Amino acid sequence: MTPLHPTATYRLQLQPDLGFAAAAAAVPYLSSLGISHLHLSPVFAAVPGSTHGYDVVDYARVRAELGGEDGLRALARAAHEYGLGLVVDIVPNHMAAAVRHNRPLYEVLRDGPSSPYARWFDIDWRAQDGRVLLPVLAHRLGEELPHLKVDGDVLRYYEHEFPLREGTRTLPLPELLDAQWYRLAWWRLARTELNYRRFFTISELIAVRMEDPEVFERTHATLLRLLREGVVDGLRVDHPDGLADPGGYLQRLADATGGRWTVVEKILEADEHLPAAWPVAGTTGYDALRHVDGLFTDPAGADRLLGLFRRFTGVPDDRGGEWAATVRRAAQHVVTHELATEVDRLTREAAALC
Template identity: 50%
Template sequence: MTPPGSTYRVQLRPEFGFDAATEQVEYLRRLGVGALYASPVLDATPGSTHGYDVVDPTKARPELGGEPARRLLADALSDAGLGFVVDIVPNHMSVEVPKANPWWWDVLRHGRESKYAEYFDIDWGRGRILVPILGDEGELEVDGDELAYYDHRFPIAPGTGGGSADEVHARQHYELVHWRRGNTELNYRRFFDITTLAAVRVELPEVFQATHGEVLRWVAEGSVTGLRVDHPDGLADPGGYLRALRAAAPEAWLVVEKILHPGEDLPQSWPVDGTTGYDALREISGIFVDPSAEAVFTELAGNPGYHAIEREARQLVTDSILVAEMHRIAALAKGSEAADVARLMIDFPVYRSYLPEGSDHWATAVSRSGAHAIDGQVRADPHGELATRIQQTSGMVVAKGTEDTTFYRYTRFAALNEVGGSPARFGSTVDEFHELAAKREAAYPAAMTTLTTHDTKRSEDVRARLAVLSEVPEEFTEGVRKWSARNGISEPTLNLLAWQTLVGAWPISAERLARYLDKAAKEAKIRTTWTDHDEEFEAEVAAWPAKVVEDPDVAAFVAKIEGAGWSNSLSQKLIQLTAPGVPDVYQGTELWDLSLVDPDNRRPVDYGVRRAILDRIEGGELPPVDESGAAKLLVVHKALALRRERPDLFHGYRALHAEGTAASHVVSFARNGLITVATRLPMRLAAAGGWQETVLPLPPGEWTDVLTGQVTDGTLSTMLGRYPVALLVRGDR
């Protein structure tokens, strides 16, 4: 197996299907990309804009162009020398539109007699399948051989028709109930709290083959060269699943969306090439945050305690959102109540354990929660249903409680509130970065690395600009207090998040900012939620962006930090593109991209603009670092092209250290005849007088910057005179 030199993530959707992706293959080849990395391509809920709601895993999605268009894309990639990496979703399928999912429709129609009855993780011992779909109004109707509720359709089992709609409904294998009963009474496992995504039992060989057969056929024929596995933590046996997948696709590059907490490692028994890179994101982004600013931001946020907020948020999840799951586990745990199960879930130090691997994490959760009775039963049968359910569910509690709640409540420094991040740690050291990069090179050299994904809370360039705030904490604090006095949001944590978001994504339209803040307010669940609305507060939040998006004071502040943000963007990008691992470029981020959380980050990409800039760069232009973002495309192009043309350079890892008064502002490392040089904390560097006499001692030989063609002796004031980064190779290139 040869991993790709790099990947480029595209978000496929009905408006941008296989044919549209095929049109960009030549651009991606010129950019230097090693493989196109696509969002899920199997048939999904009609109109889906992301593809994670698969309804039929046996065929390429017709709305993207179907199998003929998929094959044309694969052929175009192969002809261009590019790989094709596909995102797969083994944990769940969409049941939002039952008729679109032939397996679910059959289960609803035939119940336990359906040949697909065991495909879904249904608790058949609790009676009919609960379908939480009804509202406060509307009546059921019989429409031919279907039950109808507004535009929702459900099958009528053979021989159960006749009589009123309610009488027909009472004879079915499912029970349509009010939507609010889903969180407390659901009797099938779901993805997080989404009742329209029903969990699939891929641990059963028959189900594994049925759900993976088509994708594995593509791998076997060579048209798919890599697989990205979504959400392995939801599976009954992630290790067993991954061993089966590796056996079925021994030549594929295989990465898993496993979110590692700081200090956590992948289970050694997993036969994968690494994670999808959130750990690298945390390690790289952290070195651009100045830890000396922590106290100022803590005071601005009102001295919140992160772990107390996180615990409260997790308990909110166990006590209101995942109640059905707590009761299902409690029914298996002899002598324990749902509250005991909840405490265990709340106290998990990581997303989940993989007993017998990860037993230290399990022991920590037991010790913190006092769940010793549950511990005894789990250890007596670590592969039994109780152990399996607990491990599957702990990740749901952590993800919903931490990522989707705490990260919107603990808003001290939003640049740190990222998937896989630890907001309680105010940045990280350069030494820590070097240590972890060397560890990745030794253990998982083919792991994916990333700075932006479809799931990040904000794009890499927004985070890069926000990191600059740690260099001017007093000025930002003064600004927030002054701005809030004029136009504050009444909920303090959202108010602080809103100002950071405005500064980080400036210039942004009122419409985009309003959509983001509406989501943020509902995810925080402080004043309003997705299900229980505070209409007055939501109106206040909706009106806020129009008051501030053209505020001249904010504009002036952004102008002061914008250049430093660009410096951070270029520096973190070059580090990611050249450090150990396989770097991914999220669609469009080869230019500045100031996107926020989905769906904002799925907006269309203007490839025409990018091709035109690439034309000029290939013609020899060295663009300035300005609002066009062309300098970032230069960095991306030169680094990716070098990875593809000279893969021999990207082996090994050794930290390099500058000497002189500004040495702490340099991040540098050497690989096999390649040296990366990047700038950190650029505003403080400028305030201290710039590079002055600082030098980076270079190994013997003549070193040329691939970005500029300039030969350097290691003097940073000249090496980094045009750009805040340099990519050096030995000899003339």
């Protein structure tokens, strides 16, 4: 009998070299450890060869490199035979911006804002003259033109593949590039010119608009079916804070799953509490780990260590010598440098409300 709620989990980092069959073979041993559930890293289709699976390209398909849906079902049967359940990691905040593998994004780049999939992605069409900036070039465009090749209805750049807007394939290359719904750009321009929401500063991950009920329904259909059929028993939600409306998403998820056991990857500050309105069982345990790690740290030694650090390095206050000053400087750097393009977008949003 599989416990309804996990009491102890064992995380398996699935990847092509450790798929569902290998996980199933380990079930007897893992069961002997006294756990109640296996915690699986993301199981849906990801960029081929991915060793982590958080770069999802298709929410409708269980990843073939891991063994596909049949392999996942076989793992669930093996786990259930030993009284173990499966908790699956889901990634609602973002998908991989790997155009050749992400079909919804491919269609958006081909058809622009009129694409049925345009509502999926958090793109600011008011920026970049209504084109999606793709920071994939190794150098500025002029230097990379010799490496851009038209091949039928696609544009190739090394391993990258981009769709061509209808009626543009016969244009001279400079005109063809200007006619697309996207703009190929030097990778360094992402910091200041990117016009889609991403995962922190990782431009290879494009944010998904889960606040749209239709997007939620389309991206969760397979997951909900696996829950209904008893293949999956619980959920771990990756990075809910990246969503436009974390609480709204979690409520919609709880309603759709019938309140199935769910935890969130919420990194809480020392004096921060999980929002009481979120319908979840708790966090993934970073806060608990902080307390466990504290057992091996003597707070009384902090001042002495800081003094030694200051004398040895001679760093100024705002570069590690004093915590509050360092935090202020780091925050300013993030806002003005690392997330400059996000600040620009927020400015446009605020201006639009005035």
